[in-house]
Amino acid sequence: MWRLRSAFTLVELLIVIVLVGLAASIVTVQMHGSTDRARLRAATLRIEQSLRLVRHRAMTHHEPVWLVFQLGRSRCRLAFAEQPQGEPSVWHTLDGVIIKRAAVRRQGASSSKQEEFTIRITPTGASLPWALELWASSARRVVWTDGISGRLGFVDDIGLPELRWGNLAERGQ
DSSP states (O other): OOOOOOOOOHHHHHHHHHHHHHHHHHHHHHHHHHHHHHHHHHHHHHHHHHHHHHHHHHHHHTSOEEEEEETTTTEEEEEESSOOTTOOOOOEEOTTOEEEEEEETTTOSOOTTSSEEEEEEOTTSOOOOEEEEEEOSSOEEEEEEOSSSOOOEEEESOOGGGOOGGGTGGGOO
16 A cells, blocks of 8 residues: 655755755855955964064164065065175065055155055164055955054054044054
């Protein structure tokens, strides 16, 4: 004799397929945003390491050292007062992150029209306060330093026109 078996209907299967597809698309969009945030975090760490290296070099050799960023690109390098012949400093890339704009507090306007943004670190390890605006494809971050501590602060998803030098510390790190 014939027994009836329970089974899924075509409509039920289509509903499950649509729900799985919707969940997959949501996860994909969230993963894309987290990848950009990870790139910004990695670039911030790379800049902070370069800043520490420059400060250490300036203080141990008792000579000024420069940290050079290429605007519109994704790289930075160190420049020394007396560069040995044939040994230029190497560009360090900030993978997938573009430096859009830069500003120095006492020099006023942002320097987005220049190709390079140079920060001079004195033999005491100090510099003028400065900020950089970093962009990944769907996220942005502004990093800055007060010029004395050697630590970077950062704020996500704002631009330099909105940046106020007096209240950077209040916005969080």
